[in-house]
Amino acid sequence: MIKNIEKILRNAKNKQLCGPKTLTLRESEFELSGENEDTVYQYSAVQRTATDDKHYYIFVDEFSAVIVPFSAFENDAQKQEFYNKVTANIADEALKC
Helix, strand or coil: CHHHHHHHHHCHHHHHHHCCEEEEECCCEEEEEECCEEEEEEHHHCCEEEECCCEEEEECCCCCEEEEEHHHCCCHHHHHHHHHHHHCCCCCHHHCC
């Protein structure tokens, strides 16, 4: 997965798609905004999550994920609170990584 993401990021046509974004958490939804993007997702849309050593991957459909770097969090407590909020509606524990 990481190699594929790095390949996508190197492609100049994907800079708008994969560039820096701002993720805003709200009570029942989160908003992803940035260059040419302003998308609101309900927490119930989160199908699964994944992690590597530096990122959360929040899958909002079969092929699309919001990538959140761990560097976005001030501390582990904030990182855990974020994880708990985005995974609250995932019933199958195996889909929470």
